[in-house]
Each structure stands twice: as structure tokens, then as C-alpha cells.
Amino acid sequence: MKARVTVSLKPGVLDPQGRAIHHALEGLGFPQVADVRVGKVIELDVADGTTEDQVADMARKLLANTVIENFKVELA
């Protein structure tokens, strides 16, 4: 089975990459963009029966830095 961990910067944490992408989008003629935040999606191939709690534990211990990042776990 698959698990997907989405890691995103916490609100308020400065995101220089997001800001650069925002500027580039404006340069391409997309004035409707108000803000851009860059995160990561980590896809795991895990044993059947793996629980959301177990994947969240992986996220807390390694996949996300909870000082600056939030994460979301989805199982499929």
C-alpha cells in the first residue's frame, strides 16, 4: 500500500523559494497569484496494515522538521 506525506512550511515562516516563484509567475503574466508556498510530497511504499499513526511517527522523527514545517498523512 502507499502512504503520502505532504510537508508544508508553517504559516508565517519565510519562504524565499515561494517568493521567487511568485515573482516569476508575475513575470509570466499571472497577476492573480497572491502568494506561493513551496512544500514537498513524500510517497512511501509501505507494508499492508501500516497505520496512519505509524506514518505520522516517521514524519515527526524524520520527514518533517516540526520547528518550521507541518505535515499531513494520507493512506491509499
Add this chain to the structure above:
Amino acid sequence: MKTAVVVFPGSNCDRDLAVALELVTGVKPAMLWHDDTDLPPGLELIALPGGFSHGDYLRSGAIAARSAIMREVIAAAGRGTPVLGICNGFQVLTEAGLLPGALMRNAGLDFVCRDVALEVVTTETPFTRGYQPGETVTIPVAHHDGNFQADADTLDRLEQQGQVAFRYAEEVNGSARNIAGILNAKGNVLGMMPHPERVVEQAHGNTDGRKLFEGLLNVLA
């Protein structure tokens, strides 16, 4: 004085750091590998070098911070052994939870590689007692992820408790309150983005980094 340098896959300042430590202490440091499970007995300093451990994959320092040797480094720090992390070593210390905050992508997105002016904020530590309070020193930086960030309460606490060791005296990377190096609450763990090991001999252009290592020597000898 017995010292050790921890080498991770992708470290690239480990030998410069070893040369600086030998120059000042007169003794070659032990070189430890990331998956070693024991520290040599009686270490008086553990140093984590700069570089790109594990290719900076996931986050700079994230994977190195979970390596086997770091469990021992964390335990030694808890016993009061001085631990110094430079550049990637600083990133490893924050990822390992030995220091607060995080080192994010430089605000200008540029890799910054040049000499910078630093203010020595506190001299009440074994690492900085060789300097004068408020002294300005010149030490090079070379990093992409040196933008120190923490929440406002953490930043206030660091400043109030004398845990800011070095501040940039110029704009470098967007770091909150221009912080270039911080200490843990006990004062035995220092993380800094600038590279003192690169300025320890006249041939390096200046020797402002040497006092950091000499200060340790005077305390521990």
C-alpha cells in the same frame, strides 16, 4: 586536549577542521564516522564539520542528525562535553534538537561564499572567551541554507539568556536578528554558520578563527 571530528558522507570541511584542531591543541583529533556507535573515552571537544552531509537530501543536516554517532554526541552534550557545529554541523545540531530553531534557504536564494564581519556577542563561553566583548572579527561563510529562523519567543529567550554567540555585522542571508551562531542553554554546545577553521594561519589572510579554538584550549587544558 582530546578532540574528535565527526565525518558524515558528504562532509567536506572535516580535514580543514582537523588541521585547525591539531594546530591549536598539538594533538591530532580522532576522526569518527557517522555510523560509529562509540565515542573514544575522555573527549574534551566534539566537532561537527561543514559540508553537504547526505547531499543535503530532505533538509540540510536532517539525515546526519539521525545517524548512529549522533546518539552518542547527544548523550555527551548532555554530560557537558563541549560540542561545536560549523556550517553543516550547525544544521545537524538544530536537526538533532541540540540547538533551537532551523536553518533555512538564504533569503536571497544565493549561495553566499565570502568573508563576513561578525560581532562577538558573548564572551562568557569556552568557545568565545578568547575574544573581547563586542569585538568585530572577519570569518568566511560558504552556505546556501544559513538563514536562521525561530519563533519570536525563542529568539527573545536566546538574546535574554546570552545564547547568541555571534551576529552578522552586515546583511548576509536573512537570518532573524542577524544571528550567525548560537549556544544551548548550558553553554556547552555552539552552532555557527561561519567557518573559523578557515582563518587560523597567516597564510589564510587572517587568524580571527584561531581564538575560538585557543579559547577552548585554555579552558580545558
